[in-house]
Amino acid sequence: MVKYERGLDATFQALADPTRRAIVAALSRGQASVTELARPHRMSLPAVMKHLRVLQRAGLVTQRKRGRTRRCRLTARPLQKAEAWISQYRAFWETQLDALERYLAQTQTEESAWQRNSSPPKQR
Amino acid sequence: MVKYERGLDATFQALADPTRRAIVAALSRGQASVTELARPHRMSLPAVMKHLRVLQRAGLVTQRKRGRTRRCRLTARPLQKAEAWISQYRAFWETQLDALERYLAQTQTEESAWQRNSSPPKQR
Numbered sequence: 001m002v003k004y005e006r007g008l009d010a011t012f013q014a015l016a017d018p019t020r021r022a023i024v025a026a027l028s029r030g031q032a033s034v035t036e037l038a039r040p041h042r043m044s045l046p047a048v049m050k051h052l053r054v055l056q057r058a059g060l061v062t063q064r065k066r067g068r069t070r071r072c073r074l075t076a077r078p079l080q081k082a083e084a085w086i087s088q089y090r091a092f093w094e095t096q097l098d099a100l101e102r103y104l105a106q107t108q109t110e111e112s113a114w115q116r117n118s119s120p121p122k123q124r
Numbered sequence: 125m126v127k128y129e130r131g132l133d134a135t136f137q138a139l140a141d142p143t144r145r146a147i148v149a150a151l152s153r154g155q156a157s158v159t160e161l162a163r164p165h166r167m168s169l170p171a172v173m174k175h176l177r178v179l180q181r182a183g184l185v186t187q188r189k190r191g192r193t194r195r196c197r198l199t200a201r202p203l204q205k206a207e208a209w210i211s212q213y214r215a216f217w218e219t220q221l222d223a224l225e226r227y228l229a230q231t232q233t234e235e236s237a238w239q240r241n242s243s244p245p246k247q248r
Contacts, residue, residue, distance in 0.1 A: 009140050016136035021209070028216040076217030083210040085145070086203055092152040093200030 007059065008085055011078040014058035019043070020051050024060065027074035034070055132209055134182035135202040143167070144175050148184065151198035158194055 014020055023037055038048040052072065055061040059078050063070045138144055147161055162172040176196065179185040183202050187194045 008145065009142065012136045012140035015210075016133050016140060018133065021132070024213070028213050074213075074216065074220075076220035079210055079213050080217045080221070083207065083214070086139075086207040086210065089148070089152050089198075089203050090207070092198065093204045096198075096200035097204070 007078060007081060010058035011060065011082045014054050014060055015082070017051065017054075019048075020055055023048075023051060023055060023072075024074060024079075027061065027072060031071045031073045034072065037072060131183065131202060131205060135184065135206045138178050138182035138184055139206070141175065141178075143172075144179055147172075147175060147179060147196075148198060148203075151185065151196060155195045155197045158196065161196060 015024070019041055022041065026032060026037060026040070034045060034048060034052065037052070038045055041048065052061060052063070056063065060075055062073050062075055064073065065071075139148070143165055146165065150156060150161060150164070158169060158172060158176065161176070162169055165172065176185060176187070180187065184199055186197050186199055188197065189195075
């Protein structure tokens with residue numbers, strides 16, 4: 001249980017940064033070298049490697065040496081666990097957003113009725 | 125777009141703590157006062173209020189004064205957005221976890237076959 005909690009701490013912490021989320025997005029399309037990952041962000045290699053270390057500590061990314069380059073790979077499990085935690089509250093947010101939608105629809109209906117009643121009658 | 129990114133930063137940051145996740149869980153069952161939220165954690169009120177401020181900054185919790193107490197309320201939208209971001213990668217993790225399952229099943233089949241072949245033939 002504690003391990004799972006720690007895992008969620010590390011996963012959410014890792015995802016709380018736009019560069020790290022972009023790395024996750026890139027790796028979901030396939031493995032990549034550190035240089036390939038750095039390119040779109042115009043960041044120095046050490047800066048990207050710092051982000052990669054956070055992702056690795058969270059178990060979201062693994063690295064494997066292939067020849068002279070290191071290939072990075074996305075790991076599925078932490079993402080799945082984070083999604084499982086959030087989606088426990090799906091019923092809650094669906095209810096709340098439905099209520100908001102109903103409220104807005106009702107307000108609009110009342111406003112239309114008010115406008116109809118306050119406008120001059122149409123000629124027959 | 126930037127606002128959304130900032131929103132995700134703040135949401136994931138807020139969820140990267142077990143006490144704050146427990147507060148989210150408690151508020152998903154209904155509104156609560158700060159005192160009610162503090163009770164199960166055996167924390168001081170200022171400590172709980174610090175966590176609540178993080179949740180408020182992320183837009184996950186709103187507070188309203190009712191008489192002499194402040195009622196806290198969970199807000200659906202940031203949770204829904206965080207879930208939407210993670211679930212973009214559902215296809216990725218389902219493929220990876222399926223591949224792992226197939227690999228384990230195949231390894232087990234091969235191991236069983238090896239054990240059958242290496243055990244003495246049954247008497248008829």
